[in-house]
Amino acid sequence: MPFEREVLDVDVIFVGAGPASLVGALHLQKLLAAKGQADTSIAIIEKGREVHSHALSGAVFIPRAIRELYPDFDTICPIPKAEVTKDSVYFLTEKSKLKFPITPPPLQNHGSYVLSLQNLVAWLGQKVEEAGINLFPSFPGAELLYENDAVVGVRTRDQGIDKEGKEKANYTPGVDIRAKVTVLGEGPRGTLAKTLIDKKGLQNGRSPQVYAIGVKEVWEAPHQREGEVLHTMGFPLDTRTMGGGFLYFMPDNLVSLGLIIGLDYQDPFLDPHHELQRLKAHPLIREILMGGKMISYGAKTIPEAGLYAMPQMYTDGCLLIGDTAGFQNVMKLKGIHLAMKSGMLAAETIVTALEQNDFSEAALSDYEQRFKKSWAYDEMRKGRNFHQGWEHGLIPAMFNAGLQFLTNGWGFKERKHFAAGHTHMRKVADYYGEQRRDDKYASLVFDRTLTFDKVTDVFNAYNLHDENQPPHLLVADYDLCSERCTVEYGNPCRHFCPANVYEMVEEHGKPQLHLNPSNCVHCKTCDIMDPYQIITWVPPEGGSGPNYKNL
Numbered sequence: 229m230p231f232e233r234e235v236l237d238v239d240v241i242f243v244g245a246g247p248a249s250l251v252g253a254l255h256l257q258k259l260l261a262a263k264g265q266a267d268t269s270i271a272i273i274e275k276g277r278e279v280h281s282h283a284l285s286g287a288v289f290i291p292r293a294i295r296e297l298y299p300d301f302d303t304i305c306p307i308p309k310a311e312v313t314k315d316s317v318y319f320l321t322e323k324s325k326l327k328f329p330i331t332p333p334p335l336q337n338h339g340s341y342v343l344s345l346q347n348l349v350a351w352l353g354q355k356v357e358e359a360g361i362n363l364f365p366s367f368p369g370a371e372l373l374y375e376n377d378a379v380v381g382v383r384t385r386d387q388g389i390d391k392e393g394k395e396k397a398n399y400t401p402g403v404d405i406r407a408k409v410t411v412l413g414e415g416p417r418g419t420l421a422k423t424l425i426d427k428k429g430l431q432n433g434r435s436p437q438v439y440a441i442g443v444k445e446v447w448e449a450p451h452q453r454e455g456e457v458l459h460t461m462g463f464p465l466d467t468r469t470m471g472g473g474f475l476y477f478m479p480d481n482l483v484s485l486g487l488i489i490g491l492d493y494q495d496p497f498l499d500p501h502h503e504l505q506r507l508k509a510h511p512l513i514r515e516i517l518m519g520g521k522m523i524s525y526g527a528k529t530i531p532e533a534g535l536y537a538m539p540q541m542y543t544d545g546c547l548l549i550g551d552t553a554g555f556q557n558v559m560k561l562k563g564i565h566l567a568m569k570s571g572m573l574a575a576e577t578i579v580t581a582l583e584q585n586d587f588s589e590a591a592l593s594d595y596e597q598r599f600k601k602s603w604a605y606d607e608m609r610k611g612r613n614f615h616q617g618w619e620h621g622l623i624p625a626m627f628n629a630g631l632q633f634l635t636n637g638w639g640f641k642e643r644k645h646f647a648a649g650h651t652h653m654r655k656v657a658d659y660y661g662e663q664r665r666d667d668k669y670a671s672l673v674f675d676r677t678l679t680f681d682k683v684t685d686v687f688n689a690y691n692l693h694d695e696n697q698p699p700h701l702l703v704a705d706y707d708l709c710s711e712r713c714t715v716e717y718g719n720p721c722r723h724f725c726p727a728n729v730y731e732m733v734e735e736h737g738k739p740q741l742h743l744n745p746s747n748c749v750h751c752k753t754c755d756i757m758d759p760y761q762i763i764t765w766v767p768p769e770g771g772s773g774p775n776y777k778n779l
């Protein structure tokens with residue numbers, strides 16, 4: 229019997245159930261219902277076990293886009309959320325702190341909410357189901373379907389294949405979900421989006437996306453500071469490295485704390501997880517966490533380069549939204565509201581495309597036009613040169629940010645062209661000279677009360693991966709790792725991975741790369757930051773990965 233794959237026909241498929249897709253689908257459904265076309269079929273697939281399993285953000289949430297969808301959002305959304313009551317920014321040195329007398333305007337958050345993105349996504353997931361939209365968790369998109377070079381849907385990943393590629397007893401082939409429009413909201417460095425962008429040249433003439441990694445813990449720590457937002461600069465990062473820390477005081481005595489580091493750093497031994505542990509040891513932070521308990525850990529990447537690194541967001545039969553398309557207000561460190569707005573703009577484009585039965589690139593280019601006329605564009609335009617301003621380190625970046633504020637985004641100069649983040653990593657000999665520093669973190673103590681090693685932290689990501697499945701981290705050349713990378717970059721994957729997936733193990737007299745894929749928290753840092761670009765992250769079986777709580 230020839231093998232037949234199940235085919236499901238829908239009108240619109242969203243890939244990835246982040247805020248962009250969920251709000252986009254809800255807006256689409258609402259617009260169609262108003263036109264008497266509520267029978268249009270919309271589906272969302274999500275790789276996580278539950279709709280919110282992989283959702284992670286700071287988060288200070290600007291409710292601007294969601295109020296366009298739900299004007300009564302503030303009263304109908306029942307999740308714990310605290311209105312921001314106070315903002316402060318500190319410059320830290322190892323032992324001391326200096327509070328900024330005035331919080332820079334981009335970091336003023338009055339009118340926003342401190343909340344958990346997870347809870348928000350879970351609530352949106354309920355709204356989606358109430359609206360009759362098909363939501364399929366545990367269904368990763370494996371590849372895009374094409375017809376005459378136009379995207380016509382997505383094939384979900386086969387389930388029940390062993391690590392040798394053989395079918396197991398629970399084998400279930402992936403489903404071909406055919407759609408008039410496929411909307412990619414896969415988050416940063418989306419797997420399908422990456423292949424599509426390459427195939428269609430959607431990044432041509434634009435700068436490559438530059439990312440940051442955010443590493444985060446949530447603590448139960450008694451406090452009376454609900455709604456307070458605190459940002460830090462300086463320690464533990466050196467002045468050449470872009471990034472900073474955050475502490476958000478959530479309801480229910482939860483504290484969200486994290487560190488964001490630009491993935492265009494130079495030091496091959498820099499370890500974002502370890503830097504977060506160093507940040508916690510600072511007296512300002514330690515005092516807040518004292519007596520508390522870490523309950524959750526996770527990491528994610530963030531598209532940081534802004535307007536000039538956004539790909540063409542439309543092609544025949546397909547739109548890119550949210551982090552996948554680079555929606556981010558880098559100056560304000562906020563992307564959720566922009567992701568939601570992108571989903572809504574995509575929805576409005578789709579309504580017109582459905583009416584005209586035209587899903588060509590020309591018809592879908594309406595999405596970019598709508599974006600350019602929206603407040604989302606105005607907001608991103610003001611921060612368009614922010615990331616580039618870090619090129620020469622912290623001090624010029626601060627002046628550039630201030631000047632940007634006064635020059636409507638211009639800063640010192642317009643910087644449309646820049647290089648991908650991994651190209652900034654320097655070789656060990658170049659960065660450290662003769663004094664190789666494999667022991668960069670030798671003095672870091674993991675006391676398991678305040679500071680934790682990666683394995684302990686990953687335990688609090690509630691990870692689940694069936695070990696007997698094909699690898700989801702594809703390393704193109706293991707010899708390069710043990711021979712060239714060891715010498716040139718000191719195998720930086722051991723450091724930039726926040727989940728201890730990559731290890732070098734001595735075998736037959738030389739270091740060999742060893743992987744622990746079941747630790748992976750799906751942050752995609754390895755796909756982005758590997759200096760040789762030989763690591764490709766693909767989604768593992770549906771339902772694999774972290775099952776974040778309160779992140």
Ligand code: SF4
Nearest residue numbers: 725748749751752754
């Ligand atoms: Fe992130 Fe890659 Fe490590 Fe997974 S293996 S946690 S995607 S860096």
